[in-house]
């Protein structure tokens with residue numbers, strides 16, 4: 001009988017019915033084996049969570065070190081033929097412009113590493129959840145020695161998973177670690193999932209607008225006290241408007257550290273890379289500066 005490779009979705013992950021493994025040496029052995037499936041060195045000591053400075057997307061703001069987890073965006077195919085889908089509300093244009101859309105950056109070592117992490121998550125969840133703790137603990141200790149008092153944690157650099165549902169035991173664990181080390185850890189990220197906004201258990205979330213959102217949608221989220229990030233046709237060296245269709249706007253490229261933002265504002269992001277090829281439109285990913 002042929003066994004069909006399994007597809008793993010965010011909804012399945014968020015059942016929260018799997019506990020992390022604290023057998024870190026054993027988990028590291030599993031991680032090393034998974035890495036070798038993707039042509040990477042069989043080395044389970046390699047972190048699953050990127051230390052501060054390892055990810056250029058998280059290195060812009062020097063005020064707060066940020067530790068991040070980078071997984072393949074949207075839906076990816078694993079070496080066993082199964083699939084893993086980590087952005088349940090992604091749209092064609094966000095997938096098309098996302099920095100790490102599967103298959104769009106070539107199958108380089110970074111892409112292999114992202115897929116290996118996704119494989120570990122999909123097929124060995126206790127080990128994945130355990131190794132996240134190992135790596136965060138290791139990094140917090142290092143940063144504490146360097147003098148950090150506040151550290152950002154982005155578990156969705158390029159995914160959209162409600163990690164507090166995947167592993168409800170993580171937050172109490174993290175609080176205990178942070179208290180012991182005398183360090184504040186602020187978990188934050190972007191989401192395209194409106195149902196997660198306002199969840200008191202959630203990370204500090206900024207809603208990320210897409211072609212699904214018109215001005216009225218953005219305004220209603222901002223009016224509720226949440227922040228919305230949107231891409232605008234503003235050049236790299238051009239100033240970001242301070243208001244946008246009656247809404248207060250801040251320059252989202254000035255800092256990546258979203259916890260420092262005021263609430264109830266629009267975060268303006270300059271169009272870059274593939275987004276520059278999109279015509280600004282209310283029905284598009286890049287929103288127009290003008291009202292029409």
Ligand code: SF4
Nearest residue numbers: 073087094098158159
């Ligand atoms: S939802 Fe976010 S991470 Fe996922 S494909 Fe879209 S832009 Fe990329």
